[in-house]
Amino acid sequence: MTQTQSPSLSGKNRRIAMMAGFMGLGMLGMGYAAVPLYEIFCRVTGYGGTTQRVGEAQAATVQAIDRTMSIRFDSNVNSALPWSFKPENPVDRVSVGARDMAIYIAKNESTEPVVGTATFNVTPVQAGKYFNKVQCFCFTEQLLRPGQMMRMPVLYYVDPAIMDDPETRDIKEITLSYTFYRSKDGKALDPAESGS
Known part of the structure; x- marks a missing residue:
């Protein structure tokens, strides 16, 4: 006997997957932005x-x-x-x-x-x-x-x-x-x- 997922559970899974994907893209973007942002911070403050x-x-x-x-x-x-x-x-x-x-x-x-x-x-x-x-x-x-x-x-x-x-x-x-x-x-x- 196979169980089928209810439509509301399938929609929740899709939303969670999309949110996880957006969070992953956001973290990737922050990784690329970290170096120039750190360089700007160091230039402004003289840090390092x-x-x-x-x-x-x-x-x-x-x-x-x-x-x-x-x-x-x-x-x-x-x-x-x-x-x-x-x-x-x-x-x-x-x-x-x-x-x-x-x-x-x-x-x-x-x-x-x-x-x-x-x-x-x-x-x-x-x-x-x-x-x-x-x-x-x-x-x-x-x-x-x-x-x-x-x-x-x-x-x-x-x-x-x-x-x-x-x-x-x-x-x-x-x-x-x-x-x-x-x-x-x-x-x-x-x-x-x-x-x-």
């Missing part, structure tokens, strides 16, 4: 050593103060990228609030064109929200031909507000660290597109 990004006009309004700080420049290359990468000067002493420039030098040590992308962080992490980059090569795909060397500038300043924050006013040194990775798509860009 994320620096602030400012334009020339805003940077021009900042006045230097009578306090200096050491800025250390660190460089790393992922093992999948056949490049050498280093700062031209590993340490700089700057006036807080004054714009300064650091130069990193990258060289393709392979026999083929390779595209790389850099990420960065700042330590101590509390200083991230006060370290402002006006110009930077990070998150931009860089094409280097075999044996090609490229100088990559970073224009930055330390916001004088760092002196007003009880968590950061005693900081005497900030480290800006970059890590270069092989570009995810692995395609060599046209030199005109890469800005070379």
Whole structure:
């Protein structure tokens, strides 16, 4: 003897299945949105050593103060990228609030064109929200031909507000660290597109 489901039970099962499907799609969507949302959160708050990004006009309004700080420049290359990468000067002493420039030098040590992308962080992490980059090569795909060397500038300043924050006013040194990775798509860009 077989039992048949009542129409009301079959409708409930369909609604539950649809709700579960929508919840699954919603969670998938949130998974994709999590990375950009987290990046926005870090940029706004400086959480995790994320620096602030400012334009020339805003940077021009900042006045230097009578306090200096050491800025250390660190460089790393992922093992999948056949490049050498280093700062031209590993340490700089700057006036807080004054714009300064650091130069990193990258060289393709392979026999083929390779595209790389850099990420960065700042330590101590509390200083991230006060370290402002006006110009930077990070998150931009860089094409280097075999044996090609490229100088990559970073224009930055330390916001004088760092002196007003009880968590950061005693900081005497900030480290800006970059890590270069092989570009995810692995395609060599046209030199005109890469800005070379």
